Amino acid sequence: MRAALTIDNYGLDYLTASGVVPVLRDVSLAIAPGEVLGLVGESGSGKSSLAWALMRHLPANAREISGSLQLGDIDLQSLTAKQLTAVRGRRIGMVFQDPSTALNPTLTIGRQITEALMRHRDLNARDAKALAIELLGHVELRDPAAVLRRYPHEISGGEKQRVIIATAFGCRPDVILFDEPTTALDVITGARIIDLFARLRAETGVAALYISHDLAMMTRVADRVAVIRHGRIVEQAKASEIFSRPQHDYTRSLIAAVPRPERRLVHDIPGTDVLLQARGIEVQYGRAGLFRAAPPPATKAVDIDIRAGEIVGVVGESGSGKSSIARALTGLARFSGAISFDGGTLRGAGDMGAGYRRDVQIVFQHPDSSLNPRHRIGEILSRPLKLYGGDTAAVPRLLEQVRLPASYATRWPHQLSGGEKQRVAIARAFAARPRLVICDEITAPLDVSVQAQIIDLLLALRAETGAAYLFITHDLNLIRQIAHRIVVMRHGQLVDSRAIDAFGTDDVHPYTRELMAASPAPVG
Amino acid sequence: MTELLQRMIRKPQGVIGLTLLVALAILCLLGPWLAPYGPEKMDFLGRFRAPGWQNWLGADQFGRDVLSRLLSGARATVPMALAATLAGSAIGAVIGIGSAYLGGKSDEAIMRTNDAVMAIPGLLMALLLVSTLGNGAGNAVVAIALAFAPGMARVTRSVALAVRNQDYVKAAVARGEAAAHVIFREMLPNVMGPIIIEATIRVSFAVMLFATLSFLGLGAQPPASEWGLMVADARQYMHRAPWILIAPSAAIALSAIAFNLVGDALRDALNPRDDR
Numbered sequence: 001m002r003a004a005l006t007i008d009n010y011g012l013d014y015l016t017a018s019g020v021v022p023v024l025r026d027v028s029l030a031i032a033p034g035e036v037l038g039l040v041g042e043s044g045s046g047k048s049s050l051a052w053a054l055m056r057h058l059p060a061n062a063r064e065i066s067g068s069l070q071l072g073d074i075d076l077q078s079l080t081a082k083q084l085t086a087v088r089g090r091r092i093g094m095v096f097q098d099p100s101t102a103l104n105p106t107l108t109i110g111r112q113i114t115e116a117l118m119r120h121r122d123l124n125a126r127d128a129k130a131l132a133i134e135l136l137g138h139v140e141l142r143d144p145a146a147v148l149r150r151y152p153h154e155i156s157g158g159e160k161q162r163v164i165i166a167t168a169f170g171c172r173p174d175v176i177l178f179d180e181p182t183t184a185l186d187v188i189t190g191a192r193i194i195d196l197f198a199r200l201r202a203e204t205g206v207a208a209l210y211i212s213h214d215l216a217m218m219t220r221v222a223d224r225v226a227v228i229r230h231g232r233i234v235e236q237a238k239a240s241e242i243f244s245r246p247q248h249d250y251t252r253s254l255i256a257a258v259p260r261p262e263r264r265l266v267h268d269i270p271g272t273d274v275l276l277q278a279r280g281i282e283v284q285y286g287r288a289g290l291f292r293a294a295p296p297p298a299t300k301a302v303d304i305d306i307r308a309g310e311i312v313g314v315v316g317e318s319g320s321g322k323s324s325i326a327r328a329l330t331g332l333a334r335f336s337g338a339i340s341f342d343g344g345t346l347r348g349a350g351d352m353g354a355g356y357r358r359d360v361q362i363v364f365q366h367p368d369s370s371l372n373p374r375h376r377i378g379e380i381l382s383r384p385l386k387l388y389g390g391d392t393a394a395v396p397r398l399l400e401q402v403r404l405p406a407s408y409a410t411r412w413p414h415q416l417s418g419g420e421k422q423r424v425a426i427a428r429a430f431a432a433r434p435r436l437v438i439c440d441e442i443t444a445p446l447d448v449s450v451q452a453q454i455i456d457l458l459l460a461l462r463a464e465t466g467a468a469y470l471f472i473t474h475d476l477n478l479i480r481q482i483a484h485r486i487v488v489m490r491h492g493q494l495v496d497s498r499a500i501d502a503f504g505t506d507d508v509h510p511y512t513r514e515l516m517a518a519s520p521a522p523v524g
Numbered sequence: 525m526t527e528l529l530q531r532m533i534r535k536p537q538g539v540i541g542l543t544l545l546v547a548l549a550i551l552c553l554l555g556p557w558l559a560p561y562g563p564e565k566m567d568f569l570g571r572f573r574a575p576g577w578q579n580w581l582g583a584d585q586f587g588r589d590v591l592s593r594l595l596s597g598a599r600a601t602v603p604m605a606l607a608a609t610l611a612g613s614a615i616g617a618v619i620g621i622g623s624a625y626l627g628g629k630s631d632e633a634i635m636r637t638n639d640a641v642m643a644i645p646g647l648l649m650a651l652l653l654v655s656t657l658g659n660g661a662g663n664a665v666v667a668i669a670l671a672f673a674p675g676m677a678r679v680t681r682s683v684a685l686a687v688r689n690q691d692y693v694k695a696a697v698a699r700g701e702a703a704a705h706v707i708f709r710e711m712l713p714n715v716m717g718p719i720i721i722e723a724t725i726r727v728s729f730a731v732m733l734f735a736t737l738s739f740l741g742l743g744a745q746p747p748a749s750e751w752g753l754m755v756a757d758a759r760q761y762m763h764r765a766p767w768i769l770i771a772p773s774a775a776i777a778l779s780a781i782a783f784n785l786v787g788d789a790l791r792d793a794l795n796p797r798d799d800r
Contacts, residue, residue, distance in 0.1 A: 357700035370691035
């Protein structure tokens with residue numbers, strides 16, 4: 001039987017001013033009809049470039065140096081621009097990473113679906129609309145006829161991704177490329193999208209290339225998994241076997257980096273004296289206007305205690321108010337309620353003196369935006385030293401503390417990788433010798449192996465300095481490895497708070513159970 | 525500094541812009557000595573003489589050499605326009621960033637006041653100020669600077685609002701940094717790009733505003749050879765001797781282009797991310 005998609009000995013370069021950068025080398029993959037091939041790799045491994053090469057939408061500085069791309073019997077590389085329009089969408093579909101930018105914000109959902117259907121299925125407007133309603137109903141959207149009339153900003157991220165998936169499947173292509181379709185969504189929504197994908201592929205028998213950085217998820221969506229590193233395929237195996245019998249060292253290191261809740265990384269027990277006690281923290285964004293009521297508060301009367309040296313995990317889906325807590329505790333958001341810290345009581349950002357600011361530090365989610373692009377690393381690190389009293393000669397020591405060479409002090413942030421930037425942000429927080437560090441989703445944008453290194457670093461720093469952590473995350477498996485206590489938030493409310501020993505018991509909140517079901521431990 | 529220059533001349537636009545600007549600077553410094561005739565030297569036999577070997581760019585209604593007037597007028601035109609733009613941009617930038625940093629009600633108050641000032645047309649505003657402060661080139665600079673500030677404040681604020689939400693600004697606020705540090709050290713360097721672009725475009729507007737003020741008798745006074753004044757004077761002889769109009773207009777356009785190109789090159793060179 002002929003393969004649905006064949007990539008043979010494919011090589012790709014990017015031409016840049018600093019020379020030729022190899023992106024893909026000797027990539028050979030074949031996807032049989034109805035098969036799902038998972039492609040796993042870290043950022044920069046070339047996996048998205050492969051997807052764009054297949055869609056024939058490469059940047060102008062890309063050079064294909066070898067190999068062939070075959071979709072069934074079509075040679076993709078020989079197609080003219082006009083022939084391509086008949087192949088894209090109809091024969092090969094694509095689902096993008098970020099649903100919020102994949103739909104045109106100025107057109108209704110209906111326009112965008114029916115346009116694709118009319119073009120690729122040769123339907124008239126009336127039939128296309130009927131089919132669109134059927135398709136949207138099929139991806140479990142409530143009231144599809146109403147959704148057709150809405151604009152993208154009027155539906156949620158998960159719903160948008162369903163619309164895109166419905167459009168891709170609706171054109172009945174031979175192959176669909178999925179480029180990290182759940183990365184931009186929160187855990188529970190992502191888990192539902194994966195369930196939907198499994199059902200649709202069982203029904204339609206479409207072949208798919210599923211690109212992801214998440215090895216654990218691959219075992220649930222793919223038949224076969226290929227591991228890509230620096231543009232080369234290092235290993236291909238059945239999805240059921242890759243975890244139990246990895247062949248390549250790199251695959252083994254990837255598997256080792258996947259967080260597993262049963263493997264605890266923290267073994268000590270924190271002290272009993274409470275470091276920070278927050279009572280009735282309520283964060284409210286926006287005020288009531290003349291004609292509109294105030295929006296609901298982002299958090300509703302949340303109580304949190306953090307003991308000295310304790311690691312407290314805060315989990316919940318996006319919009320649950322986790323980050324608002326971090327912003328209240330650092331004085332970035334206006335809040336009502338009281339924070340007791342070190343014998344004093346704070347009722348607002350104005351009460352936070354230099355002492356509190358030094359003791360409570362925050363590390364942000366996005367390493368790209370948390371370092372000022374116009375400041376060198378040395379200047380970034382010397383700020384807290386100048387502010388809180390310290391010697392700027394300590395910058396090399398700070399860099400060494402986060403396992404970076406001292407020569408990095410003269411570099412610009414953009415010359416560092418994401419993981420290195422996050423290390424600098426951590427060094428900046430620890431420059432103040434804090435007693436509490438708030439980590440706001442700091443591992444979310446990083447690759448698993450980098451994530452594991454950052455966690456190791458945080459634990460080593462904690463052993464050195466005795467700082468407590470408030471660790472905000474949506475990765476339940478990760479937080480179960482390190483936290484002493486886990487707090488679960490939903491819709492701005494604290495629904496569950498329990499010590500890690502009591503986390504697996506039967507009396508957990510139903511929502512906590514749902515979260516645990518959505519992030520299953522990797523098999524094997 | 526040399527590194528910055530090297531980065532600027534990496535693209536042809538930067539080279540052209542810098543060359544034009546250097547030429548302009550030479551004109552401002554040495555113009556009167558380079559001129560073949562005195563700027564006010566009249567020649568009644570040579571009125572409206574077409575460009576030729578005697579007068580390279582022709583002569584005007586009094587037989588004055590247009591080239592000589594351009595050369596000696598450069599120092600009356602370019603430094604003034606530059607000073608007015610710089611002052612206006614600086615005031616506007618500080619208002620804009622400060623307003624974005626403060627946010628909330630202070631932001632509303634500052635920006636609504638700003639909008640009210642903006643509602644007065646720039647020329648009217650400048651006229652008002654000059655008639656209050658008195659005639660003369662110095663007061664015209666102040667007037668144009670103040671007329672430019674609200675527009676710059678708007679442009680700056682829109683960029684600064686995005687920068688305000690960046691995590692490095694939040695980190696600085698959470699660290700307890702003083703407002704001045706956050707505004708000048710954290711935010712200002714990251715909004716410089718749009719400010720420079722806007723400012724370079726406004727240099728050419730400033731030249732024209734000066735011309736208008738001079739034309740209305742409130743800026744430079746005849747027989748000064750300020751370029752805008754020359755355009756205004758030449759207007760009535762446009763059909764008879766177009767070169768009197770074209771030469772100073774071209775000079776204004778070229779200096780505007782020079783500032784724009786240099787502004788573009790500067791923006792690219794100032795961006796550490798741009799390593800191409």
